[in-house]
Amino acid sequence: MSNSIYTELSWLANPPANFSLACKGLLEGERNSIGQRLRSLASFALNENQLNRLAKATENLRRAGAELAPLTPFRLGVLSNSTTDYIAPALVATALRYGISLECIRADYDQTIQEALSADSTINAAKPDAVLIGVDYRALPIRSKPGDAEAARASIDAAFDYLETIRRGIKEHSGAICIVQTLAPAPEPIFGSFDRVLPGTAGYIVDALNRRLAESVLGTDDVLLDVARLAETVGLAEWHSPTQWNLARLPFSNAFLPLYADHVSRIVGALRGKSRRCLVLDLDNTVWGGVIGDDGLEGIQCAQGDATGEAFLSVQRLALELRDRGIVLAVSSKNNDDVARSPFRNHPEMLLREDHIAVFQANWNDKATNIKAIAEELSLGLESMVLLDDNPAERGLVRQILPEVAVPELPADPALYARTLSAAGYFESVAFSKEDSARATFYQDNARRVSLQKQAGDVDAYLASLNMEITFQPFNAAGRSRITQLINKSNQFNLTTRRYSEAEIAQIEGDSNCLTLQVRLADSLGDNGMISAVICRKASFSEWAIDTWLMSCRVLGRRVENMVLGEILEHARRNEIRTLTGVYLPTGRNSLVQDHYQKLGFTQTGSQPDGATTWELDVRSAQVEPAPMVVKSLGFEIGEAAPIR
Amino acid sequence: MNNVEILEKLGGVFHEVFDDTIDVKPELTAKDVDEWDSLAHIRLMLSVERAFQIKFSASEIGKLKNVGELAELIGRKVQ
Secondary structure, eight states: OTTHHHHTTTTSOOOOTTHHHHHHHHHSSOOTTHHHHHHHHHTSOOOHHHHHHHHHHHHHHHHTTOOOTTSEEEEEEEEESSOHHHHHHHHHHHHHHTTEEEEEEEOOTTOHHHHHHOTTSHHHHHOOSEEEEEOOGGGSOOOOOTTOHHHHHHHHHHHHHHHHHHHHHHHHHHOOEEEEEOOOOOSOOSSSGGGGTSTTSHHHHHHHHHHHHHHHHTTSSOEEEOHHHHHHHHOHHHHOOHHHHHHHOOSSOGGGHHHHHHHHHHHHHHHTTOSOOEEEEOOBTTTBBSOHHHHHHHHSBOOTTSHHHHHHHHHHHHHHHHHHTTOEEEEEEESOHHHHHHHHHHOTTOOOOGGGOSEEEEESSOHHHHHHHHHHHHTOOGGGEEEEOSOHHHHHHHHHHOTTSBOOOOOSOGGGHHHHHHHTTTTOOSOOOHHHHHHHHHTTTOOBOOOOOOOOSOHHHHHHHTOEEEEEEOOOTTTHHHHHHHHHHOOSSBSSOOOOOHHHHHHHHTOTTEEEEEEEEEETTEEEEEEEEEEEEEEETTEEEEEEEEEOGGGTTSOHHHHHHHHHHHHHHHTTOOEEEEEEOOOSSOGGGTTHHHHTTOEEEEEOTTSOEEEEEETTTOOOOOOSEEEEEOSOSSSOOOOOO | OOHHHHHHHHHHHHHHHSOTTOOOOTTOOGGGSTTOOHHHHHHHHHHHHHHHTOOOOHHHHHHOOSHHHHHHHHHHHHO
8 A cells, every 4th residue: 555655654664573682782892883783783673662772771871871873963852732742752763864963852741832931941051952842723712713714813813822932932042943733633423525615614714823833934944844745645545643632632633643753764864965866767677667777778677658668757747847956966886887777778768868877888897886976977976876776686786885875665556666766855945946946067078987986895605694595496387488588588697598499499408418407596585586597508518619708687696607507517517518618699788797707717719800709628627616595406307416615 | 263262362462561570361461460551451452453353342342450351351352
């Protein structure tokens, strides 16, 4: 359900099973880099109880005098007509997500006006950086008198003046910025739709008051927290829980506490310059549907009038809207540069064009390295960057190696990508200046490419943490249609680009002179399905020629090709094959594998004027550098192969 | 769901809301747990609602004397 994007904070990864233990671990053991550890624990989708636990740990650490740098300290006063104890811990824990070490100063229940107006009240005496005026419609003197326009005006004035008095009192006595909330209207109308028409109904008054509050903060130091919009987004009937209000004066259903706390923290983060500034886009299956290197310009989906295409266009549209308000756009894609740029140049339906992109990194490096290069090129910190990528393994890698970069989780349906990115609130802002709108044109005509960098971190450790399991089987009837699809679709990681029909594949299956491999890869993030296919043909009594070797680019950088070679060698040895030969046939789209055989230790035996090269490997002396994965070898006639480690 | 199963699942909820070292048994009351104040009680009951997919009324929440009674109330609702 789309609503769960908000209630579950679904752009954040789920917390690990040992979350409570990790919170405890902060208090015991070494006190180094506590700030980073707190922030990283806060970066998960935490529920109310988990937020509480993390807040408790944070407060205990602070009391014990622990050094929380590099977190930015912020003191927030909280005024409310409801239970402040209810929201304060959630705020403390959630602020960590934005790099803020938040100290909450709470006023007593329902003491809003007294706290604001007295110079020595708890809040004013504490001289906070900001005060959250967390009141809802029940706190305000709203008198509904349907049909009486005069009374309506008076009621709007009275409610507005009440809030103004609070704001003035705080400003005068503490100098703090006020965070003013709009009001979520009650979902129970008196007339029905007519409530919005008729002056003097509660709905009418709340509407007018919200407008006026919004106008009153523009051009001042105070900022708005649009609770009305938030509540409407998730549904007013869900937001207001009469039971919970009656029971414990909870101002909104506790299901939304993590979301509310995230919205408050965004504002606090924005006040301290923590908002993000650069959106890095993956391309294949993120900005368009399909894989440009395999599907080509005609095959990718980003056309108006097609449901899938429109889903991806909505991502492009959002990116452009963000760019118009000063967010820098960049690209990080595993592709050849010219292939990746071709839709930007030549696809008629693409909204994004090269000159919208400040840095365009299309290469075969890992994304962590590329994002670091992009940040350096733009002179932005990593904590300014957001990566939008459909591939969970890429997301996991970047999160692990560059924890400062925000990487939203994405739902299965691309139609919800734009909504998820927007719901995450990475680019929250409390002001908009001329410089912001000019920033985009500053990077006009750029689409620069940064040279390849040294690897940014320990990719191997991440690969090991994926618990990969690779499965080899010979071609069979069950795999036939997917094998045929791979053989006819793969263009990039494809050594020979030989195409075969399903009937031909069926024939190869039964050919005793062929060794065939269909390869599947599963990992802790899910099953990648069949990702590689190999055909070797017996060329002489002691030689196999590799007729076909291809792989899905989705699993590049996992060293699957090493494992595949290991498997081929295993079978070659059992069949008393001494020489393995391979050929690279260039097609203009497969330069990715130009050095494939060289990297795997083959010796070059020839080259053609068209760029084709031939290679050879001595089976007995061949060594393969293995990758951290469990190997399963199923369904081969000559016994089951022993796992290669 | 029998009483033993309910108590076991309830233990998980208690450990999420409070410290995970407390021994969740029928005689346990709010007095036995430091953090178990009125707000924590609401938080606990809302967490129980979510875990067992049931709803409590305000009067039911106010009446409970100990964990045993809570387990009995849950038992009546999950049947």
